[in-house]
Amino acid sequence: MPPLVSLAGRTIVVTGAGQGIGQAITGLALELGANVVALDLNAATLEAALAPLPQERVLGVVGSVVDAELAARSVEQAVARFGAVHGLVNNAGITRPAMIDKMTAQQWQEVIDVHLTGAFYWTQAVGRHMLARVKGGDASGGSIINISSDAGRKGSIGQINYAAAKAGMLGMTMTAAREWGRFNIRSNAICFGLVETPMTEVVRSEKFRDTMLAQIPMGRWAQPDEVVKTVCFLLSDAASYITGQNLAVNGGFHITL
Numbered sequence: 001m002p003p004l005v006s007l008a009g010r011t012i013v014v015t016g017a018g019q020g021i022g023q024a025i026t027g028l029a030l031e032l033g034a035n036v037v038a039l040d041l042n043a044a045t046l047e048a049a050l051a052p053l054p055q056e057r058v059l060g061v062v063g064s065v066v067d068a069e070l071a072a073r074s075v076e077q078a079v080a081r082f083g084a085v086h087g088l089v090n091n092a093g094i095t096r097p098a099m100i101d102k103m104t105a106q107q108w109q110e111v112i113d114v115h116l117t118g119a120f121y122w123t124q125a126v127g128r129h130m131l132a133r134v135k136g137g138d139a140s141g142g143s144i145i146n147i148s149s150d151a152g153r154k155g156s157i158g159q160i161n162y163a164a165a166k167a168g169m170l171g172m173t174m175t176a177a178r179e180w181g182r183f184n185i186r187s188n189a190i191c192f193g194l195v196e197t198p199m200t201e202v203v204r205s206e207k208f209r210d211t212m213l214a215q216i217p218m219g220r221w222a223q224p225d226e227v228v229k230t231v232c233f234l235l236s237d238a239a240s241y242i243t244g245q246n247l248a249v250n251g252g253f254h255i256t257l
Contacts, residue, residue, distance in 0.1 A: 005236045008033030011082040012235060013074070013126060015065050015118070016092030018045035020197035021147065024224035025089055026050075028232050030057060035082045037061060037074060039092070065092045065118030071125035084133060086140065087235045088126040090119035090169070091147045097158045108161045115165035116172070119146055123176060127185065134183045141184025143235045146173045148189045148246065150254040166191075170246055177244030186243035188234050193250025196221040217252035 012029050016022040018040030026036050030053060039061040040046035050060050059081055063070045078085050094114050096107035123144055130142040151159060152166025169189060176187035194212060213219060227249045233239055234247070248254060 005233050005238050006033055007087075007232060007236055010086040010235070011035040011037065011078055011084060012087040012089065013037040013039070013078065013085060013122065014089045014091060015039045015122060018042055018049050021192070021195060021224050021228060022089075022091045023049045024228040025091065025231050026058075027053070028225070028228050029235070030054065032232055032236070034087075034235075035059070035078075037078045037082075037085070039063065039065065039074065041065075041092075064114075065090075065122060066113045068121040068125070071121045072128075075125045075129050079129065084138070085126055085129050085142070087143045087145070088122060089145045089147065089231060089235070090122055092118055093147070095159065095162055097162075099158055100160050103160065111161035112165050112168075115162070116168045119169055120172060123172065123187075127176065127180065130185050131180070131183060134185070139184060141186065143239070144173075144176060144185070144187045145231055145234050146170075146187070146189040147231075148173075148191045150191050150193055150248070150250055153191060153246075153256070154254050173246065174244050181243055186234075186239070188239075188242060188244070189246045190227075190230060190234070191246060191248045191250060191254070192222065192227055193248075193253035194221050195227055196223055215253055216250075217255075220251065222249070222251060 007029055012034045014022050014025050017026045017038035026038050029036050035057045037059045041064055043062045046060055050058050061074045075085055096111050098107055146169045148169045149166040151163040156163045173187050173189040230249050
């Protein structure tokens, strides 16, 4: 029997691939047989993350997700090297915390740009390629995964910019699913709770630790290598009839119908 989850022969674009969840997605996708186009803003971080990986199956791209031309150019490079792009994970993210009355316009815009506008640019660039490929006779379609957050479903004190961006990603996910479903291009979102990564160091600090853990029924932080299994599942044919969904991977941090 073939493995339930396989990405053999697929090419997956991962943004924010230099560390944390993005690095873990890249590693697991490669283990499952994929080629990976790995984007990160920090060249040194990306180089270190990609160094131990099979270089013939990885294409590193340094730059900002908020660069529509880079997105289009990266898809072209991926097609030239690997033949096609079959998946996208919009994972890049930043935080600029401040209470609503103290937040600057710059703090607001930087987070909206990276999470929401950046995800749009890459969805558009990859989606255009997928549409052209399907209309050219390739029925394999594709899969787009937006890494959202429970903050986008329940709010987050001190992070109105982040919560708004993550909520916007849910709307973008559902819209892409409705527009592109007939082309076998699937679009789903994943809401993580608290994953042990550099970006969550503050909320996992001693000051907030007990309060946050008390809200998680499983009583612990998630590890990157366990949450990214769901990402690769949604990228694979094992999820061939799943689109427009928001899947929570959060240890019960936010439970709803």
